[in-house]
Structure formats: C-alpha cells, structure tokens
Amino acid sequence: ERSKWPKETIDLWNRLYKKDAADIETIQKSIVHHVTTTLARAAYNMDNFTAYQAVALSARDRLIAQWNETQGQLSKADPKRVYYLSLEFLLGRSMDNALLNLGLKDVYAKGIGQLGFRMEDVVESESDAALGNGNLGRLAACYMDSLATLEYPAWGYGLRYNYGIFQQRIIEGYQAEFPDYWLNFDNPWELPRLDISIPIYFAGHVHSFQDEYGVTRHKWVPGQSVQAIAYDVPIPGYDTENCNNIRLWRSKPTRVFDLTSFNEGNYEKSVEDATQAEKITSVLYPNDNTMAGKELRLKQQYFWTAASLHDIVRRFKKSQRDWSDFPEQVAIQLNDTHPTLAIVELQRILVDEEQLNWDDAWEIVTRTFAFTNHTVLPEAMEKWSVPMFEYLLPRHLQIVFDINLFFLQKVEKRFPNDRELLKRMSIIEEAQPQQIRMAHLAVVGSHKVNGVAALHSNLIRDTIFKDFVEYYGSDKFVNVTNGITSRRWLNQANHKLSELITETLGSDAWIKDLDLLKGLNKKVDDKVFQKKWMAIKRANKVRLAELIKERCGIEVSPDALFDVQVKRIHEYKRQFMNILAVIHRYRTIKSLTPAQKANVQPRVVIFGGKAAPGYYVAKLVIKLINSVANVVNQDPAVGDLLKVVFIPDYNVSLAEVIVPASDISQHISTAGTEASGTSNMKFVLNGGLILGTMDGANIEILEEIGEDNIFIFGCLAHEVEDLRYAQRYRGVPMDPALQGVLAAIEKGTFEDPKIFQPLISTLTIGKDYYLISADFASYLRANQAVDAAYKDQDEWVKKSIRCTANMGKFSSDRSVKEYADNIWHIKPFKVVDNQQID
Ligand code: 4GP
Known part of the structure; x- marks a missing residue:
C-alpha cells in the first residue's frame, strides 16, 4: 500500500524515478546493456538483427516509461476515453516510427553508427507486424498514431494473431501462400501482461428464473471457457509525452482442465480442448472485403469483444459512478461490423449481471457505440447463421431476438402495415437457416453511423441503409473521410x-x-x-x-x-x-x-x-x-x-x-x-x-x-x-x-x-x-x-x-478530430512530463 509508505521510501522512489537522459552516451550504454544482458551477445558476434533488437529494446524502455506515465495520469484524471475496436491493426514496422515520435531518431542513428552499424540496415532488419488485410487495418494504425499525437485518451482493442496475413510468393506466375509466423523472434514492441487474464465463455444453455420481484431473469450457464491474455502495444504520439495503448488479446486454455473427461481417463480429449482454445487467436482470416462465415471467425469476434468489454467495464467500475454515466465516460467505435457483438455483450452485462432494466440498459448501449461502414459490396456484409450462433452464444441469441423485436415494434408503430419494410429492416433475415445481419444490428445499436468518404457516405444513405435513414432521420448518418498519417x-x-x-x-x-x-x-x-x-x-x-x-x-x-x-x-x-x-x-x-x-x-x-x-x-x-x-x-x-x-x-x-x-x-x-x-x-x-x-x-x-x-x-x-x-x-x-x-x-x-x-x-x-x-x-x-x-x-x-501542397485535408489528424468532436465527444488530455509519485 503506497499510502502507508514512510516518507523516506517515497523520496527514494522519486529520486530514482527519473527518465533517462537523451544524450548519445546514455543511449549507447542502454544499447550495449541490452546486447550483453537481455540478448546475451558479445560485440564480436553481433549482426544487423542483433543491433536492431538492442536498439528496439532500448527504445522500448523509453516507450514504456512514457506509456506508464500516460496510463497513470489518465487513471487519476479519468477523462472520457474512446475505445477503437478493430479486428485488424496493420502496423508495419515500429522502430523508425517509435524513434521519430520520441524525437530521438538522429541521436539513435548517430549512437548506433558509432557502434559500427548503419541505421538503414538496422531498420531493415525489422519484420512487419502484418495483423491486417488491407486499408481497413492500415487505417486503424494511422488513427492510433493520430489519436496519440493529438493527445486524445484512446485505446485500441484487437487480437494478437500468431499468424498475420500470409506471405505471398510467386511460383510459375501463380500466387502461393506461406504462413507468416511473425512471433518467431520475440516481439520487442509488445508488453505481455500475464497478470491480465480474463475468462471467456462459449456454448452451454440459458437458465431462466423469477427474481424476488417476480421479474423473469436469465442466466447464461456456459459450457466452455478459455482465457484471454492481454498484450499491450505502446503507441507514442509525435512530439508529445502521450503514449496510448493497443491491447491485443491472446487465447489460452483455462488452467482447470475439463475434469469430467480427465477423470474418465480421457486425457487426450482434455488436451485437445486446450489446443482448440489456442486456435482462436492463431490466424488472421485473409479476407478483404469478403465475409469468411466460419465458426472460428465468430469465436474470434466474441472472444475479442467480450474480453475488451470486460476490461472497459472493469475500468469504468473503478470510478464508482452511476451506470447512467457510462456513455459520458466511454465511447466505443466499431471498425466495421466485426465487433458488433460488443453491443449484445454490453446489453447482457447490464441486464443479466448488473440487473438494470432492459430499457435503461439499451439507452446506455446505444449512447456508447458508433459504427463505421467500410464497404457496400454485398459479399462483404457479415451474416451469421442462427443455429451456429445459438450453439456458441445461446444467451446472446435471445438478446439479439429481443433487440430485434423491440426495434421492429417501434418501426411498425411509425410505419404501420408495411410488412415488406419490416422484412427489409429486420436484424434477422428469413432464410434457410435464418441469418443475423450484423450491419443492421450495428446500426440499431449505435448512435452514429459513418461512411469513409463523401460519395460512400451518400451511397450508404441511399442504398444499404436507406430504410434506416427514413426511420431514424439523416442526422444519425454522417461522413468522416479517411485520412493517413x-x-x-x-x-x-x-x-x-x-x-x-x-x-x-x-x-x-x-x-x-x-x-x-x-x-x-x-x-x-x-x-x-x-x-x-x-x-x-x-x-x-x-x-x-x-x-x-x-x-x-x-x-x-x-x-x-x-x-x-x-x-x-x-x-x-x-x-x-x-x-x-x-x-x-x-x-x-x-x-x-x-x-x-x-x-x-x-x-x-x-x-x-x-x-x-x-x-x-x-x-x-x-x-x-x-x-x-x-x-x-x-x-x-x-x-x-x-x-x-x-x-x-x-x-x-x-x-x-x-x-x-x-x-x-x-x-x-x-x-x-x-x-x-x-x-x-x-x-x-x-x-x-x-x-x-x-x-x-x-x-x-x-x-x-x-x-x-x-x-x-x-x-x-x-x-x-x-x-x-x-x-x-x-x-x-x-x-x-x-x-x-x-x-x-x-x-x-x-x-x-x-x-x-x-x-x-x-x-x-x-x-x-x-x-x-x-x-x-x-x-x-x-x-x-x-x-x-x-x-x-x-x-x-x-x-x-x-x-x-494541397493534400492537407487527408491527414488522419483531421479525420480523428472529426470523430472526436462529432461522434465521441472526447477532449485531448495532455500528459505532463516526469511526474513524481505521491
Ligand atoms: C476498405 C475499403 O474497401 C476501402 O475503400 C477503404 O479505404 C478501407 O476499407 C478503409 O476505410 N474496406 C475493407 C473491407 O477492407 O473489408 O470492407
């Protein structure tokens, strides 16, 4: 307990708790320190890759210090934050960007130069973090850079895939795909947070009962569980002390094995279940502008949204505010329909676990979420088959049906006797089997929906979301033209x-x-x-x-x-x-x-x-x-x-x-x-x-x-x-x-x-x-x-x-500011350099 420390202890901490100086000698010392200790190498058997690792580890120390400072000051001030949920973050290489944003590019280049390496070669030794398909994922990376640079309190949430987008080789003119095991060498740009481990559940059944007031309540009794482990990726802003975070989740088996199979002597089955758990974050689906439709993809989506919401809710609860304040503290941006289950999960937490009534909960949910659409191509529209969904997420299915029922009742009231309209707008598509239309769910559960360029935003108003524009009015549908850093x-x-x-x-x-x-x-x-x-x-x-x-x-x-x-x-x-x-x-x-x-x-x-x-x-x-x-x-x-x-x-x-x-x-x-x-x-x-x-x-x-x-x-x-x-x-x-x-x-x-x-x-x-x-x-x-x-x-x-000369408009700083002002309603929060602990 820090508050119980004697003054000498606090003074000692404060004396030691200083950022490293940015002079060339301090930097070189830290590089050599990492070469000889962390990497256990000697100067005479070092190659460019070792030099890269050492520079990366040295820069990482500085990043962590900034990251700590930022997160500490943010926890204390507790301003409204935005959470950017994206199944893809296409970050590419990190070192050059980290050094640039830390303002240390030149001094590191000089430092490593004197140690016998050319910075260009060292930079080339880093492999890409390719956790994305195309520009949907690269956009997320640009936005994280701008959010940090503009000092917005923001976190990204994604998945830590073992395999990113495949490596492409051309063999006799044809594309051949090879796995990209990018974690082959340790990744210096992530901080494993093994202490942050969240149980995530699947399958099972729903138990319904009357509570003490005679109200029917539901409880999900899950049949499977896995653990979500956090890996944090610091995202430094340019020319600022602010350092934001992307939290990527990795799936691991729950430590308690399935005891029934274990006791029945079915050791292999319990190990098999454990392997299944690890599979969830094993690979990025390599589809761009197309829907994958696989059960494992749905599992990925739930695993990621449930872990992220658990984290967000836990952070909110620390402040002991009323639930009605949730949308004043939290904005959640859905990058495409991939994280739409977060809407259902928050409603479930509020109604089943926190015992809020349905309408109050739904009000909180819809004021929290906003949704970005990235495509009008029909083959990209996510739909999940109801039987598959029901097997994996039985309680969530009930909630989806209830959301749909209450929504369609309202539509019916406004536009009576239009069965075709109800059919078109329904979250459930009447097919064999029935399908859940994730884009409709995302629109119904969000307070703002945006397209990514002016023409596209107009197109979605006139085509895929036309009925919704008539029902909600056009204010809900806005444009934010994409940008780049x-x-x-x-x-x-x-x-x-x-x-x-x-x-x-x-x-x-x-x-x-x-x-x-x-x-x-x-x-x-x-x-x-x-x-x-x-x-x-x-x-x-x-x-x-x-x-x-x-x-x-x-x-x-x-x-x-x-x-x-x-x-x-x-x-x-x-x-x-x-x-x-x-x-x-x-x-x-x-x-x-x-x-x-x-x-x-x-x-x-x-x-x-x-x-x-x-x-x-x-x-x-x-x-x-x-x-x-x-x-x-x-x-x-x-x-x-x-x-x-x-x-x-x-x-x-x-x-x-x-x-x-x-x-x-x-x-x-x-x-x-x-x-x-x-x-x-x-x-x-x-x-x-x-x-x-x-x-x-x-x-x-x-x-x-x-x-x-x-x-x-x-x-x-x-x-x-x-x-x-x-x-x-x-x-x-x-x-x-x-x-x-x-x-x-x-x-x-x-x-x-x-x-x-x-x-x-x-x-x-x-x-x-x-x-x-x-x-x-x-x-x-x-x-x-x-x-x-x-x-x-x-x-x-x-x-x-x-x-x-005339491309200023397309800075992602402009895009992010529009999101912040018009959709998230968040303000910059400036981190102060080198605070002392108190
Ligand atoms: C892409 C769009 O195809 C591209 O035009 C846009 O720039 C990018 O999103 C970022 O907004 N969409 C996808 C997808 O990648 O899978 O829908």
Missing part, C-alpha cells in the same frame, strides 16, 4: 522530400499541421525548387528500381514513367482492366515503325498485392500479369518502352518504398465500389499523380488539388446501374480495342489460353459486372493523356508540387 507516409517514407519541405517552409510544423503544406504552392514556378523536387523523385525511383532488380530480377530504367497499382487484388479494383490495357499498349508498340517508336513514352507498369487464397479469379489475374510480364519484358521489339513488374508480398514496408517512387498510380475501381481508398492519398501526398475513376476519396482529392492535376475517366456511380442493364438487356457490343486484346490472349500470346478462360468469361456480354468494357475506351484515352502530360516535364513537376 503524415508521420509515416511522408516524413518517414520520403525523408528527403520531407527535409526539402521543412527547409522551404522554414519549419517542420507541417508534420503536425498538414494544411501548412499549402505554403508550397508559392514555389510551383521556382526553377531551383523544381529541380530539387524532381531530383528527389528520381532518387526514390532509383531506390525502387534497385528493389525490383533484387526481388524480381527485372531491369527497369528510372527515366521511364513509373506507373503503379498496388493494393489487394479484387475484381472491383480492376487490376484486370489495367493488365488488359497493358496488352493493348504492347500490341500498339509492336505495330509501330522505328520512327513512330521514338515518340513512345517509356513506361514501367508495376503491380503488387495479395489475393484471398480462395479467390480463384483474383489469383488468375496475378497469373495473367506475370505471363504478360514474361512475354513483354523479353521482347526485343519493345525494349525499354514497356516493362511489366509484379512485386511479390506487398506489405506496409514495401509501400514505404513504392509510394514515394511513383509518377502515376492507378485507383480505377468501378464507380461506387471503392468506399474510400487511402493509398490514393499516400501517392498524391508524395507528389505522385493519380489516374482514377470518380470513386471513393478520388473525388475529394480532385476537389482539393484541382482537375488539372489528376487524370479521371470512366462512368459515374449513378450511371452504373443503367450501364449494367444496357449490357444485359440491350446487347451493347464489347469495346473493339478490348476485343482485340482478348483475341490476343485467346491466340496464346501469353501461355496456354485455356488457363485464362475463366477470367475472360467474366467479360462475356451481360456478365461484365465491373464494367470493364464500358470504361475501356475512356481508360485508354486517359492513359494517353498521362503519356502526353509526362512528356512535358516542365508542366509535370508543377502538377507534382501542387499535388503535395
């Missing part, structure tokens, strides 16, 4: 450009206030500045060319136009259309005379991205890209005029090299399908132009940077339905250029055409759902416009500068 995506990834910007603007304040980049607009016509700008772009291209040589064995010229499409492989993102246009370009070049060839703008077309392992058509697109690359790259008639590259195993660290090196990047989804996109923002922020459709955040980027600095093509979202109808029922012919391309594939120009037949058949008239044929002509024209614009380098550099 300038710390990682400009300052770290493009350090040279970042230095030039700082030098030009006279300060590095832009790192925390991205609107200040507007100051670069004054420099658009400055020749000296332009030259420096382009030299940096070229250096970034040289770096990428080296990486391509090393990883793919392909030689590309940094003087060519670098054209990049890196993202998950998905039909709606239309990498297929891109490679079809590449084939068109190839055929065109082959048909030119030498004199005509001299006018062709050389281009390197770079692809990267993973396909879900079960997504056959997407995997065929990868194969087609590689087959085309094989032919084109070796054709002497083409030479350097066209090169095609597929970079394997696209991840956050690769993106940090690819993004700063692009001249043009492609964001070419069928209008209305890409909710926002965030890589589009990263490219433009780094002075890369984009070629895109009027979809997602492209539209808002256009508004900010001006239409002269972006290449737009293709149909608009509101035209899509008519176009689909026309092709299905009015026999619109296929685009002639596209016909030529398909004929070339079918002739066997790129391997056995039989391989690609299933892919080509997706373009059959009437079936071309993503409208590749309808958009093809304007896509080819836009590509020509890109070539022409690139040839005029004097104008191109101006466009490039304007891009960066």
Whole structure:
C-alpha cells in the first residue's frame, strides 16, 4: 500500500524515478546493456538483427516509461476515453516510427553508427507486424498514431494473431501462400501482461428464473471457457509525452482442465480442448472485403469483444459512478461490423449481471457505440447463421431476438402495415437457416453511423441503409473521410522530400499541421525548387528500381514513367482492366515503325498485392500479369518502352518504398465500389499523380488539388446501374480495342489460353459486372493523356508540387478530430512530463 509508505521510501522512489537522459552516451550504454544482458551477445558476434533488437529494446524502455506515465495520469484524471475496436491493426514496422515520435531518431542513428552499424540496415532488419488485410487495418494504425499525437485518451482493442496475413510468393506466375509466423523472434514492441487474464465463455444453455420481484431473469450457464491474455502495444504520439495503448488479446486454455473427461481417463480429449482454445487467436482470416462465415471467425469476434468489454467495464467500475454515466465516460467505435457483438455483450452485462432494466440498459448501449461502414459490396456484409450462433452464444441469441423485436415494434408503430419494410429492416433475415445481419444490428445499436468518404457516405444513405435513414432521420448518418498519417507516409517514407519541405517552409510544423503544406504552392514556378523536387523523385525511383532488380530480377530504367497499382487484388479494383490495357499498349508498340517508336513514352507498369487464397479469379489475374510480364519484358521489339513488374508480398514496408517512387498510380475501381481508398492519398501526398475513376476519396482529392492535376475517366456511380442493364438487356457490343486484346490472349500470346478462360468469361456480354468494357475506351484515352502530360516535364513537376501542397485535408489528424468532436465527444488530455509519485 503506497499510502502507508514512510516518507523516506517515497523520496527514494522519486529520486530514482527519473527518465533517462537523451544524450548519445546514455543511449549507447542502454544499447550495449541490452546486447550483453537481455540478448546475451558479445560485440564480436553481433549482426544487423542483433543491433536492431538492442536498439528496439532500448527504445522500448523509453516507450514504456512514457506509456506508464500516460496510463497513470489518465487513471487519476479519468477523462472520457474512446475505445477503437478493430479486428485488424496493420502496423508495419515500429522502430523508425517509435524513434521519430520520441524525437530521438538522429541521436539513435548517430549512437548506433558509432557502434559500427548503419541505421538503414538496422531498420531493415525489422519484420512487419502484418495483423491486417488491407486499408481497413492500415487505417486503424494511422488513427492510433493520430489519436496519440493529438493527445486524445484512446485505446485500441484487437487480437494478437500468431499468424498475420500470409506471405505471398510467386511460383510459375501463380500466387502461393506461406504462413507468416511473425512471433518467431520475440516481439520487442509488445508488453505481455500475464497478470491480465480474463475468462471467456462459449456454448452451454440459458437458465431462466423469477427474481424476488417476480421479474423473469436469465442466466447464461456456459459450457466452455478459455482465457484471454492481454498484450499491450505502446503507441507514442509525435512530439508529445502521450503514449496510448493497443491491447491485443491472446487465447489460452483455462488452467482447470475439463475434469469430467480427465477423470474418465480421457486425457487426450482434455488436451485437445486446450489446443482448440489456442486456435482462436492463431490466424488472421485473409479476407478483404469478403465475409469468411466460419465458426472460428465468430469465436474470434466474441472472444475479442467480450474480453475488451470486460476490461472497459472493469475500468469504468473503478470510478464508482452511476451506470447512467457510462456513455459520458466511454465511447466505443466499431471498425466495421466485426465487433458488433460488443453491443449484445454490453446489453447482457447490464441486464443479466448488473440487473438494470432492459430499457435503461439499451439507452446506455446505444449512447456508447458508433459504427463505421467500410464497404457496400454485398459479399462483404457479415451474416451469421442462427443455429451456429445459438450453439456458441445461446444467451446472446435471445438478446439479439429481443433487440430485434423491440426495434421492429417501434418501426411498425411509425410505419404501420408495411410488412415488406419490416422484412427489409429486420436484424434477422428469413432464410434457410435464418441469418443475423450484423450491419443492421450495428446500426440499431449505435448512435452514429459513418461512411469513409463523401460519395460512400451518400451511397450508404441511399442504398444499404436507406430504410434506416427514413426511420431514424439523416442526422444519425454522417461522413468522416479517411485520412493517413503524415508521420509515416511522408516524413518517414520520403525523408528527403520531407527535409526539402521543412527547409522551404522554414519549419517542420507541417508534420503536425498538414494544411501548412499549402505554403508550397508559392514555389510551383521556382526553377531551383523544381529541380530539387524532381531530383528527389528520381532518387526514390532509383531506390525502387534497385528493389525490383533484387526481388524480381527485372531491369527497369528510372527515366521511364513509373506507373503503379498496388493494393489487394479484387475484381472491383480492376487490376484486370489495367493488365488488359497493358496488352493493348504492347500490341500498339509492336505495330509501330522505328520512327513512330521514338515518340513512345517509356513506361514501367508495376503491380503488387495479395489475393484471398480462395479467390480463384483474383489469383488468375496475378497469373495473367506475370505471363504478360514474361512475354513483354523479353521482347526485343519493345525494349525499354514497356516493362511489366509484379512485386511479390506487398506489405506496409514495401509501400514505404513504392509510394514515394511513383509518377502515376492507378485507383480505377468501378464507380461506387471503392468506399474510400487511402493509398490514393499516400501517392498524391508524395507528389505522385493519380489516374482514377470518380470513386471513393478520388473525388475529394480532385476537389482539393484541382482537375488539372489528376487524370479521371470512366462512368459515374449513378450511371452504373443503367450501364449494367444496357449490357444485359440491350446487347451493347464489347469495346473493339478490348476485343482485340482478348483475341490476343485467346491466340496464346501469353501461355496456354485455356488457363485464362475463366477470367475472360467474366467479360462475356451481360456478365461484365465491373464494367470493364464500358470504361475501356475512356481508360485508354486517359492513359494517353498521362503519356502526353509526362512528356512535358516542365508542366509535370508543377502538377507534382501542387499535388503535395494541397493534400492537407487527408491527414488522419483531421479525420480523428472529426470523430472526436462529432461522434465521441472526447477532449485531448495532455500528459505532463516526469511526474513524481505521491
Ligand atoms: C476498405 C475499403 O474497401 C476501402 O475503400 C477503404 O479505404 C478501407 O476499407 C478503409 O476505410 N474496406 C475493407 C473491407 O477492407 O473489408 O470492407
């Protein structure tokens, strides 16, 4: 008990309780200390990886000190906090970011340099924490960075998967998946909190009884239990003492074995049950924009939401406030429908355990939660079969049915005699078997619902949530356009450009206030500045060319136009259309005379991205890209005029090299399908132009940077339905250029055409759902416009500068502030440096 300590003890603590100094010698001492003690190595048998581990451990000590300080001060002040529930946190590497945010990047680089290692090599030794699929998970990581930087009291909650997103290798042109056992070497960026262990239950039955007042109550009598163990990942803010936390849960067997099987001599069965428990957090489902539907996935979702809520409720209860204060203290953001069970779990805790009446509990629940939707694709909408749900979560099923019943009664009152409406809005879909629509549950249980870009937020109001907008009114449905953190995506990834910007603007304040980049607009016509700008772009291209040589064995010229499409492989993102246009370009070049060839703008077309392992058509697109690359790259008639590259195993660290090196990047989804996109923002922020459709955040980027600095093509979202109808029922012919391309594939120009037949058949008239044929002509024209614009380098550099200068809006600091002000109603809380204990 600290309060009972004598004064001398407290004084001693306070004397010792000091942050380490940040001078080079202290830092070097701590590195050497970790080498010789924690890592048990000697200077003469150290490699880059050991150096990385030692620097990481040394930085981690500092992070922990800040983290402790932050959490201590927050516990005491107890302000309202936000909890960000995300099944994915795609953090990438941590060391460079940790050192940057601690403000110690230079001194650590110097320190380790004097010890005989180059910081660049040390940084490269870290592997990515890849606990996410795509931008849903990367967005969560950017938001955590901004929340800490803006000093908001925030925690993330997720799962600590043993296996993150798979490693992709390309074998004979095909994607092959290999497990990513990222915890192979200890992870220095997490703090195992073995003392925090929460029992989580599944299955069993519900016991109903009358309480002393004659009210019917329910008690869940579970049949299985596992333990959730906490692992904390400190998230330092940039240029602040605040250090937030992401708590990741790991599943472990309960220590008490199933005694019945044990006593019956069934030792194997009890060990088998224990293995099942560990399986829950074993692997991240590798699906992006698609629903997995597996029982284990539902288990993951409940395990994670139950553990997180237990933690949140325990923290709230420490303050001994009234339950009605819960929404004043706690905001919970649901990142997609994955954590929607949290709504049901909180209602269960309040009604069954805390004995609140249903209506009071429901009021608390709905004032606490808010929900972000990330997609309108039907295949991504989460639904759980009622029988499976009932087996795993019998009491929760009853609660879902009750929530639905009371909700539909209210709808019926407002809109009487509209059975179709009730059917459409119901949380339960009447199918065989019945299904629980998680998006409906999330809307009904939240006070705000947001889309992730203006167009997307409008689309969800007009389509999937139309009935709900009519019922609740439109105030409940808001937009928060996604954003990215300038710390990682400009300052770290493009350090040279970042230095030039700082030098030009006279300060590095832009790192925390991205609107200040507007100051670069004054420099658009400055020749000296332009030259420096382009030299940096070229250096970034040289770096990428080296990486391509090393990883793919392909030689590309940094003087060519670098054209990049890196993202998950998905039909709606239309990498297929891109490679079809590449084939068109190839055929065109082959048909030119030498004199005509001299006018062709050389281009390197770079692809990267993973396909879900079960997504056959997407995997065929990868194969087609590689087959085309094989032919084109070796054709002497083409030479350097066209090169095609597929970079394997696209991840956050690769993106940090690819993004700063692009001249043009492609964001070419069928209008209305890409909710926002965030890589589009990263490219433009780094002075890369984009070629895109009027979809997602492209539209808002256009508004900010001006239409002269972006290449737009293709149909608009509101035209899509008519176009689909026309092709299905009015026999619109296929685009002639596209016909030529398909004929070339079918002739066997790129391997056995039989391989690609299933892919080509997706373009059959009437079936071309993503409208590749309808958009093809304007896509080819836009590509020509890109070539022409690139040839005029004097104008191109101006466009490039304007891009960066006008991207302030897309800082995740802006997004997070909008969430904080309009949805969570939380305020910053500044942590004070080096407090003394009292
Ligand atoms: C993605 C969207 O497809 C992407 O447009 C958006 O930028 C990202 O979320 C972050 O908001 N959605 C998913 C998904 O990954 O699984 O729904």
